[in-house]
Amino acid sequence: MAIGQRIRCLELGNILQSMSRVNRLLEHQDYICYMEKIDVLEKERLFCKHGFEHGLNVARIAYAYLLERGELLLPKESVYAAAFLHDIGRWVEYQTGEDHAEASARLALPLLEACRFSSDDIQVILKGIREHRRHHEENLTLLGAALALADDWARDCRHCSVQAQCYKYNQAMNQVVY
Numbered sequence: 001m002a003i004g005q006r007i008r009c010l011e012l013g014n015i016l017q018s019m020s021r022v023n024r025l026l027e028h029q030d031y032i033c034y035m036e037k038i039d040v041l042e043k044e045r046l047f048c049k050h051g052f053e054h055g056l057n058v059a060r061i062a063y064a065y066l067l068e069r070g071e072l073l074l075p076k077e078s079v080y081a082a083a084f085l086h087d088i089g090r091w092v093e094y095q096t097g098e099d100h101a102e103a104s105a106r107l108a109l110p111l112l113e114a115c116r117f118s119s120d121d122i123q124v125i126l127k128g129i130r131e132h133r134r135h136h137e138e139n140l141t142l143l144g145a146a147l148a149l150a151d152d153w154a155r156d157c158r159h160c161s162v163q164a165q166c167y168k169y170n171q172a173m174n175q176v177v178y
Helices: 003-018 020-027 029-041 052-069 076-085 090-096 100-114 119-131 142-153
Strands: none
Touching: 020 029, 020 076, 020 100, 029 090, 029 100, 052 076, 052 142, 076 100, 076 119, 076 142, 090 100, 100 119, 119 142
C-alpha cells in the first residue's frame, strides 16, 4: 500500500473513531425503530419529513454554525447526536399530541446512555433537544440555538411545491445560508 493510501486510511480510521458513539446510536435498534415509525407516519406528509437525511442536514448545519461563530465548545459527536435525536419523538406527537421535543428528549436518554455518552454530555444534548423548537426565545443554550436555526435551514424550501401552505416558510428560507 502506498504511503498516501496508508495516510488516508489512518485519517479515515481517526474520523470514524471520533464519531463512534454517533455511529453506534444510528445502529441502535430503538433509534432504527423510531425512525421507521416516523417514516410510516409521514408517508403521505406533504411537508418536510423528519428522517435520517433531515437529521444529517441539521447536524452539518448546526456544526458549521457553531464553527463559524467560533463557539464550538461542544464535541462534534454531541452536536451530531443531538441533531440525529432531536425529532425521534415525532411519532409520539403524531399518535398522542405530546410535544415531540419533550418526547424526543425522553426517548434519547436511554440511547445516549447505551452509546456511553457522559452524564454531562447527556444533559447538554437533552437540553438542546428540548430547546430546538424555541426559535425566538432568549436564553437558549448554545446547542439549543444551533439546533433551532439548523432545523429551519436544513429544509429545501426553494424547491418545495407546498411553500404556500407551510406555516414555517418565509422568503428568507429561499436563500442559501449553510
